[in-house]
Amino acid sequence: MAEIKNIEGGMYDLDEGSYLILVNPEKIPHLVYLQDGRYYSLTYKGIELAYSFFPYLEKLVRAQKKFIVLEMDVIDKSPFQVFSKYLETYEESTCFYPVRDLLAEDSKADMIFELIPELYDLDVIKSARHFGMEDLIDKNGNFKMSEYSLEEIKSYIAKLKSKYVER
Numbered sequence: 001m002a003e004i005k006n007i008e009g010g011m012y013d014l015d016e017g018s019y020l021i022l023v024n025p026e027k028i029p030h031l032v033y034l035q036d037g038r039y040y041s042l043t044y045k046g047i048e049l050a051y052s053f054f055p056y057l058e059k060l061v062r063a064q065k066k067f068i069v070l071e072m073d074v075i076d077k078s079p080f081q082v083f084s085k086y087l088e089t090y091e092e093s094t095c096f097y098p099v100r101d102l103l104a105e106d107s108k109a110d111m112i113f114e115l116i117p118e119l120y121d122l123d124v125i126k127s128a129r130h131f132g133m134e135d136l137i138d139k140n141g142n143f144k145m146s147e148y149s150l151e152e153i154k155s156y157i158a159k160l161k162s163k164y165v166e167r
Contacts, residue, residue, distance in 0.1 A: 002113040113145040
């Protein structure tokens with residue numbers, strides 16, 4: 001089972017640097033990549049490219065979402081270019097694939113719980129912080145990630161799309 005290690009409380013100064021954010025990591029997490037205050041995400045509605053992160057952060061906090069922020073080593077690739085490749089295929093993809101392509105292009109992982117150990121092995125994760133997860137982090141400061149199938153992800157996305165259509 002994959003673990004995120006040595007998680008601390010509190011936030012980073014998110015104006016600079018690179019971060020991988022796992023929203024609702026206790027379930028099937030949504031992945032957001034943040035670089036220098038701009039975020040990139042693939043959602044069931046489309047692609048979010050270089051949006052200001054702070055309104056999104058306020059929304060997460062207001063909704064009392066749990067999330068983990070992984071500080072990453074700065075990468076050489078452009079997140080804008082990597083995420084843009086999914087403009088045409090976002091409906092068939094998940095938020096995981098552009099993140100994998102950006103952080104570990106040669107990885108064979110299909111899920112974030114498979115990729116996290118690889119990122120630790122590659123020494124790409126510098127540190128981890130959390131918001132609202134005190135009850136889910138063990139006494140050693142680690143968080144055990146859930147495992148799930150691609151079918152569960154697709155079912156979850158279908159529920160989100162259905163809920164979105166109803167609004």
